[in-house]
Amino acid sequence: MTALPAQSIPAPRRDPAPRPERRLRPAPEPARRAKPRLAYAVIALGGVALIAAAQLLLSIAVAQGAYEIDAFQVQQAELAREQQKLTEDLDRVESPQYLARNAEALGMVPNADPVYLRLSDGAVLGVPTPATGGAVASAPLVPNALIDGVPLVTERPAEQTPIGGSSGEQPVAGTGATSIIPPPADGLPTPATH
Amino acid sequence: MNRTSRHPLRRILLAAVALVALVGVFVVRLVDLQVVRAAELSEEAEGRRSTSVTVYGSRGDIVDRNGVVLADTVMRYDIAISPKNANAGPIARSRPDPSDPSKTVTVDVPLEQSAAELGAVIGLTGEQVQQIVADSLAENPESDFAYVAKLVDTETYERVKDLDIPWVVPWEHPSRYYPNGAVAGNLIGFVGTDGDALAGVELAADQCLAGHDGEYSYLHSLEDWVQIPGTEVVHEQARDGGTLKLTIDSDLQWMVQRIAEAQVQAVGADWATVTVMEAKTGRLLAVADVPTVDPNAPSATDADDRGSRAFTAPFEPGSTFKALTAASVIDAGAADPVSQIVAPYRYLPPNGADVNDSGYHGDEPLTLTGVLIESSNTGMSQFGERLSDQERYDDMLAFGLGQRTEVGFPGEEPGDLHGGPEAWDNQTKYTTMFGQGLTTTAVQIASVYQTLANGGVRMPVRLVEGCGDDTPAQSQGTRVISESAAQQTSAMLERVYLEGWLADEWEIPGYRVAAKTGTAQVPDGNGGYLSGYLVSVSGFAPADDPQFVVSVSIMNPVKMNSSAASAPVFQQVMSQVLKKYRTVPSGAPAPELPATW
Numbered sequence: 001m002t003a004l005p006a007q008s009i010p011a012p013r014r015d016p017a018p019r020p021e022r023r024l025r026p027a028p029e030p031a032r033r034a035k036p037r038l039a040y041a042v043i044a045l046g047g048v049a050l051i052a053a054a055q056l057l058l059s060i061a062v063a064q065g066a067y068e069i070d071a072f073q074v075q076q077a078e079l080a081r082e083q084q085k086l087t088e089d090l091d092r093v094e095s096p097q098y099l100a101r102n103a104e105a106l107g108m109v110p111n112a113d114p115v116y117l118r119l120s121d122g123a124v125l126g127v128p129t130p131a132t133g134g135a136v137a138s139a140p141l142v143p144n145a146l147i148d149g150v151p152l153v154t155e156r157p158a159e160q161t162p163i164g165g166s167s168g169e170q171p172v173a174g175t176g177a178t179s180i181i182p183p184p185a186d187g188l189p190t191p192a193t194h
Numbered sequence: 195m196n197r198t199s200r201h202p203l204r205r206i207l208l209a210a211v212a213l214v215a216l217v218g219v220f221v222v223r224l225v226d227l228q229v230v231r232a233a234e235l236s237e238e239a240e241g242r243r244s245t246s247v248t249v250y251g252s253r254g255d256i257v258d259r260n261g262v263v264l265a266d267t268v269m270r271y272d273i274a275i276s277p278k279n280a281n282a283g284p285i286a287r288s289r290p291d292p293s294d295p296s297k298t299v300t301v302d303v304p305l306e307q308s309a310a311e312l313g314a315v316i317g318l319t320g321e322q323v324q325q326i327v328a329d330s331l332a333e334n335p336e337s338d339f340a341y342v343a344k345l346v347d348t349e350t351y352e353r354v355k356d357l358d359i360p361w362v363v364p365w366e367h368p369s370r371y372y373p374n375g376a377v378a379g380n381l382i383g384f385v386g387t388d389g390d391a392l393a394g395v396e397l398a399a400d401q402c403l404a405g406h407d408g409e410y411s412y413l414h415s416l417e418d419w420v421q422i423p424g425t426e427v428v429h430e431q432a433r434d435g436g437t438l439k440l441t442i443d444s445d446l447q448w449m450v451q452r453i454a455e456a457q458v459q460a461v462g463a464d465w466a467t468v469t470v471m472e473a474k475t476g477r478l479l480a481v482a483d484v485p486t487v488d489p490n491a492p493s494a495t496d497a498d499d500r501g502s503r504a505f506t507a508p509f510e511p512g513s514t515f516k517a518l519t520a521a522s523v524i525d526a527g528a529a530d531p532v533s534q535i536v537a538p539y540r541y542l543p544p545n546g547a548d549v550n551d552s553g554y555h556g557d558e559p560l561t562l563t564g565v566l567i568e569s570s571n572t573g574m575s576q577f578g579e580r581l582s583d584q585e586r587y588d589d590m591l592a593f594g595l596g597q598r599t600e601v602g603f604p605g606e607e608p609g610d611l612h613g614g615p616e617a618w619d620n621q622t623k624y625t626t627m628f629g630q631g632l633t634t635t636a637v638q639i640a641s642v643y644q645t646l647a648n649g650g651v652r653m654p655v656r657l658v659e660g661c662g663d664d665t666p667a668q669s670q671g672t673r674v675i676s677e678s679a680a681q682q683t684s685a686m687l688e689r690v691y692l693e694g695w696l697a698d699e700w701e702i703p704g705y706r707v708a709a710k711t712g713t714a715q716v717p718d719g720n721g722g723y724l725s726g727y728l729v730s731v732s733g734f735a736p737a738d739d740p741q742f743v744v745s746v747s748i749m750n751p752v753k754m755n756s757s758a759a760s761a762p763v764f765q766q767v768m769s770q771v772l773k774k775y776r777t778v779p780s781g782a783p784a785p786e787l788p789a790t791w
Contacts, residue, residue, distance in 0.1 A: 062423050063422075063423075065423065066415075066420050066421060066422060066423050067420055069421070069423070070418075070420045070421060081269075081348045081351075081352070084268060084269060084348055085347075085348045085349060088268060088347075088348075088371060088373075091263065091266065091371070091373030092373050094373065095373050095374045095375060095377070096374065096377060096444070096445060096448035096449075097374070097375055097377070097448070100448075100452075114703075114769055114772075114773045115703070116703075116704045116779050118704075118779060125703050125704030125779050126703030126704055127703065141451070141452045141455040141456055141459075142375065142376050142377060142448055142451045142452050142455065142486065143375055143376045143486075143488045143494075144374065144375020144376060144377075144488060144490070145375060145488050145490040145491040145494070146371075146372075146373065146375060146490055147375070
């Protein structure tokens with residue numbers, strides 16, 4: 001049985017004799033709870049503070065990173081422009097017009113009379129003819145607006161002369177059979193070995 | 195006691211009404227901001243905090259058969275100014291203090307000086323820059339935008355930026371760059387300053403080449419416009435155009451243009467075209483048109499000279515056409531290379547036509563081979579009339595004449611076969627046997643010789659190898675005449691090369707060559723003919739295993755009005771082609787065929 005509501009009317013005492021056992025007893029007092037320790041509060045608040053601080057630091061780092069990224073992007077754009085400039089330069093000096101003008105400036109002339117050596121029987125097809133006509137100014141023949149004003153290899157200052165041996169100097173004819181390698185009939189490049 | 199305290203209810207009521215009115219004002223304002231003007235306002239907020247950037251989808255490159263870049267997309271810059279701000283007063287600029295180099299002083303730079311500085315970089319005078327400012331302010335006192343230079347290169351752009359003038363703004367402007375200048379300029383074409391393709395394969399293959407610009411936006415910091423991480427929104431992805439690969443060999447193209455231009459200058463011709471084609475595949479290796487446009491500066495060339503006449507200028511081919519008629523006759527079994535006729539100077543067929551040879555001669559006993567060697571119109575007429583007009587016309591169509599080639603070049607002409615057999619008058623029935631009274635383009639003639647060189651199988655003419663990874667399969671070609679007819683025609687053309695009057699002019703030692711000259715009259719457009727000629731040579735080599743077709747046409751060479759003007763071009767171009775591709779020289783000599791009887 002549990003405790004009855006207070007309003008309920010007590011049962012009439014029929015038997016004055018002491019009851020063998022009391023029905024209602026005070027509930028046992030719960031054990032007194034320990035006071036919450038300060039450490040917990042410190043940990044919780046500290047955690048919150050820590051998270052807040054970490055977030056702050058992270059966003060500072062991210063913001064800082066944004067500036068770094070921006071700086072790198074600016075640098076990348078500059079380098080891309082530089083690369084484009086150099087590629088453009090390279091492309092136009094690779095053009096056949098520029099190569100031909102340089103070859104002509106160095107005294108080379110095209111030979112329109114190819115001569116062939118047939119390996120099977122050693123027959124020479126065609127008559128070996130020295131290229132004639134001198135340096136033809138081919139530049140105006142096939143125009144290229146991009147190489148106007150680009151200096152030729154012969155017009156550069158001496159220290160800028162690209163590697164490639166004695167560029168600009170004509171080998172002196174007749175100084176010895178070994179020093180002059182006749183140009184191959186099919187125009188294959190041959191390294192000049194002095 | 196005052197009145198209100200006497201009526202507490204009224205006081206409460208008043209406060210309530212005031213409260214409700216206040217809340218009402220707030221609600222109205224809230225609805226106004228959040229509902230009525232929400233889109234507008236958030237757009238404005240977005241606009242203030244974020245910036246949108248265009249990502250340029252670059253136009254595809256055009257490369258030759260070996261991957262050499264012929265057309266490239268580069269970034270150029272338009273230099274714009276704000277006239278309003280330029281006129282607002284001197285700009286402040288910090289300079290090192292002359293008395294103490296570690297400090298800086300701020301100096302005022304007047305408009306005169308900054309305009310002169312800007313002008314020096316972009317190639318104007320200071321006065322011209324100030325004039326632009328004054329002009330646009332005169333038009334609109336609040337003017338905030340005017341161009342001072344367009345499409346300047348990166349170097350100029352950097353120098354402009356270094357000037358650090360606040361009222362100058364450079365804008366990116368993708369542009370086209372043709373590193374090889376006029377090499378294949380006639381074929382590549384060019385684009386306008388606004389990036390629209392205007393000519394050549396730039397126009398024909400625009401769908402392949404065109405890129406698609408993209409756009410993204412991001413939130414930025416207030417002062418220095420640094421992107422806030424994680425705020426990038428891509429509105430549209432940029433897409434680059436495809437790389438267009440041509441069948442052209444740029445080195446050969448350069449050499450061919452050079453040879454053609456030199457000859458045009460030497461003989462004082464109006465124009466010339468040279469076509470080099472692979473005999474077995476129909477691929478064009480070089481198509482030179484002189485004069486040639488430099489796509490970097492198209493305006494330097496006359497508008498008429500900016501295209502490719504090899505495709506767009508049909509002409510009466512003249513005697514080079516006799517090879518086609520001879521091939522038709524042999525294919526039909528109506529004659530063979532040693533069939534005999536007597537060729538008079540003047541031939542009057544029964545239908546009333548009147549055919550003459552170019553120079554007076556007596557009656558000559560010629561074979562079909564001899565007719566080609568002598569290039570006799572009367573002789574060719576006697577062979578050609580062995581076929582019906584319809585048969586010859588059908589063969590012309592099968593050889594690809596009278597219709598545009600498979601290239602589909604912008605402005606390409608189909609040529610005109612003078613209608614058809616039913617439209618030919620009696621004279622035209624005969625002149626079409628030797629290439630007058632009908633028109634063809636240079637590329638069509640090259641295609642005819644390709645068919646003869648390739649055993650009678652015509653390959654579709656190709657200028658474009660493919661777009662990106664998409665390379666169309668090589669067609670099998672179509673048979674036009676029998677293999678034996680093609681071989682017999684080729685053998686006759688070899689005799690023309692060896693015995694024709696230009697034999698010494700076009701000799702290429704070591705190779706067997708088949709070729710035919712033409713000296714065609716040029717219609718004046720009013721039914722008559724001009725005094726000048728279109729001289730041409732078409733042929734292929736090595737004749738024992740044909741690899742290359744070369745077709746040369748020179749219009750009106752005033753200093754040398756005969757095919758002797760075109761023969762050296764043929765010789766030089768063919769030599770160069772054979773040399774360049776390391777073609778093995780021919781072994782056995784050309785077979786003998788009698789020219790007379």
